[in-house]
Amino acid sequence: MQKFFKLEEKQTTIRTEFIAGMTTFLTMVYIIIVNPAILSAAGVPFDQVFMATIISAVVGTLIMAFGANYPIAIAPGMGLNAYFASVVASHGLSYQAVFGAVFVAGLIFILLSLTKLRETLIQAIPPSLKFGITSGIGLFIAFLGLKMSGIVIPNEANMVGFGDLHQPVTLLTLAGLFITLALLARNVKGALFIGMIITAVIGYFTGQLHFTKVTSIPPVPVFFDLDVAGVFTHHLYAVVFAFLLVTIFDTTGTMIGVAEQAGFMKNGKLPRAKAALLADATATTVGSMFGTSPSTAYVESTSGVAAGGRTGLTSVVVAGFFILSIFFTPVISAIADLPAITAPVLIIVGCFMMEGLARIDWKTFDEAFPAFAIILAMPLTSSISTGISIGFITYPLLKLVSGKGKDVHWIIYFFGVVFLLQMIFFPAH
Numbered sequence: 243m244q245k246f247f248k249l250e251e252k253q254t255t256i257r258t259e260f261i262a263g264m265t266t267f268l269t270m271v272y273i274i275i276v277n278p279a280i281l282s283a284a285g286v287p288f289d290q291v292f293m294a295t296i297i298s299a300v301v302g303t304l305i306m307a308f309g310a311n312y313p314i315a316i317a318p319g320m321g322l323n324a325y326f327a328s329v330v331a332s333h334g335l336s337y338q339a340v341f342g343a344v345f346v347a348g349l350i351f352i353l354l355s356l357t358k359l360r361e362t363l364i365q366a367i368p369p370s371l372k373f374g375i376t377s378g379i380g381l382f383i384a385f386l387g388l389k390m391s392g393i394v395i396p397n398e399a400n401m402v403g404f405g406d407l408h409q410p411v412t413l414l415t416l417a418g419l420f421i422t423l424a425l426l427a428r429n430v431k432g433a434l435f436i437g438m439i440i441t442a443v444i445g446y447f448t449g450q451l452h453f454t455k456v457t458s459i460p461p462v463p464v465f466f467d468l469d470v471a472g473v474f475t476h477h478l479y480a481v482v483f484a485f486l487l488v489t490i491f492d493t494t495g496t497m498i499g500v501a502e503q504a505g506f507m508k509n510g511k512l513p514r515a516k517a518a519l520l521a522d523a524t525a526t527t528v529g530s531m532f533g534t535s536p537s538t539a540y541v542e543s544t545s546g547v548a549a550g551g552r553t554g555l556t557s558v559v560v561a562g563f564f565i566l567s568i569f570f571t572p573v574i575s576a577i578a579d580l581p582a583i584t585a586p587v588l589i590i591v592g593c594f595m596m597e598g599l600a601r602i603d604w605k606t607f608d609e610a611f612p613a614f615a616i617i618l619a620m621p622l623t624s625s626i627s628t629g630i631s632i633g634f635i636t637y638p639l640l641k642l643v644s645g646k647g648k649d650v651h652w653i654i655y656f657f658g659v660v661f662l663l664q665m666i667f668f669p670a671h
Contacts, residue, residue, distance in 0.1 A: 243555065249553060249555070252553050253552070254553060258549075258550040259550075259556045260555075261550065262547070262556040263546060263551065263559020264563065265549040266313070266542060266545055266546030266549075266560050267560045268432035269435065269545045269546075270315060270543075271563070273318060273320070273540075274295050274564070276578070277291060278295060278575075278578050279581075280324055281534065283327055284337055290461075290532070291533055292575070293462075293533075293568065294463065294532035294534035297463060298317065299315070299316060299525070299564045300561045302521045302537050303557045304557070304558065305520060305524055306517075306518060306554065306557050307556075307561070310514045311514065311553055312501070312506065312514075312553075313500075313543060313552060314496070314539050314543045315546075316521050316537050316539055316540065317537055317540055318534045318535050319492055319537060321379035321488065322485060322536045322626070323534075324386045329625070335472070336469060336472065338467060338469040339475075339478070341469070341530050342468045342471070342472050342478075342530075343473050343478045343485060344526065345468050345530040347489070348523060348524075348526035348529075350482070350486055351486055351490070351523035352520065354486075356516065366653040367654065368637065368650075370603065370610070370613040371634070373601050374612065374615075374616035374617055374633055375487070376492070377596050377613075377616075378617040378629045379626060380593065380594070381617060382624075382626060382629075383591060384621075387588030388589065391405075391411060391415035391582055392405040392406065392409050392411055393415060393416070411450065414580075414582035415582040415585045418583060418585075422434060423590070425437055426590070434591075437586060438586075438587065441586065442577050445583060453572055454572070455573075457569050457572070460569060464532070466530070466531060466533050468531065477664070479660075480628075480664050481627050483657075484626050484630050487630060488630075489522065493522040494519070496538065497518055500541070500543045500547055503547050504552060525537035541594075608637075611636060611640060613633070615629075615632045615636050631664065631665055634657045635658050635662050635665075637658070
């Protein structure tokens with residue numbers, strides 16, 4: 243084990259790697275509760291999503307461990323799970339058809355990861371669009387948390403309004419939110435997970451959380467009957483592209499960030515990049531076959547790096563903890579059924595995703611407006627793909643009329659035309 247993961251060369255030990263893996267797991271374990279909660283609301287069986295979440299996390303994280311030897315964890319991404327649910331709800335589609343879109347995106351993702359096209363795509367898309375997309379998704383999932391908890395409710399006059407603070411679920415959400423915020427402010431490791439546990443304890447003693455047992459025999463994972471044909475029948479091309487694009491940005495950005503923190507980058511390049519990039523692409527494809535939304539590298543991996551993790555052994559430990567969690571289905575299912583426990587996580591993660599706003603050039607209008615349009619459109623239309631489409635249409639258009647058309651990569655023009663045609667002639671339905 244020491245020789246395989248090159249522990250001596252990386253100046254680390256088995257003990258350090260174990261602690262790092264446990265730290266990373268604790269900071270991201272909320273996903274095994276939040277992901278099933280979101281996707282089960284779209285009609286996907288809870289046990290199916292729960293097992294699919296763990297399977298995709300284990301597959302992706304182990305590929306990262308043994309293929310790239312990096313302490314980076316993979317799991318279904320926040321934001322795209324909420325987008326999955328919104329596509330099912332707003333377009334009246336079967337979740338099998340939307341999983342078909344995830345599967346197609348995963349296959350394209352694998353092909354892109356084996357070539358230089360993935361790097362070309364990342365370099366071609368301007369920072370304002372990248373940061374706008376990430377920030378828009380942040381607002382999207384934060385808004386979802388506010389709606390789930392009853393803090394924001396439908397309002398005939400203004401579409402949305404402030405909720406009733408006397409409702410038990412809303413009160414518990416606010417309590418959980420402030421507890422978690424306090425933990426984060428104190429830099430407590432695993433603050434999101436600990437906040438959920440404390441909120442669950444309060445919910446249990448106030449009669450809002452009910453479960454009869456803590457452990458059980460794990461549910462049997464089942465292959466989904468994917469409706470790949472539905473991708474073409476329902477014109478879900480923008481949905482496929484949204485899954486693909488966001489996962490590419492999210493994973494690549496996270497990998498680079500973690501690699502820089504750990505000192506893996508050499509001359510601006512990431513060694514063993516192909517193996518690392520294949521981890522999330524494979525996890526996305528496998529996850530769709532069992533019943534979960536796209537997977538991505540987790541920025542929470544930085545907590546494990548901060549704890550000393552430097553090799554894939556850290557990732558093996560993370561995968562091991564994910565496997566152990568399958569025996570706690572009853573309590574996880576009960577927690578996921580109470581929105582007050584998961585909503586604070588959505589709101590806070592939404593805040594984390596707004597960081598890129600500071601890196602948008604707001605003083606240059608043809609850079610600022612496309613980002614603004616994306617950020618505005620995603621939560622208001624409940625569609626990540628619509629926000630991306632608007633950004634890709636307005637960016638090249640504004641650059642052309644401002645005399646900067648040559649500064650725009652041909653890929654942006656191509657997708658701008660494709661999205662415009664899609665919105666006019668082939669709207670998702």
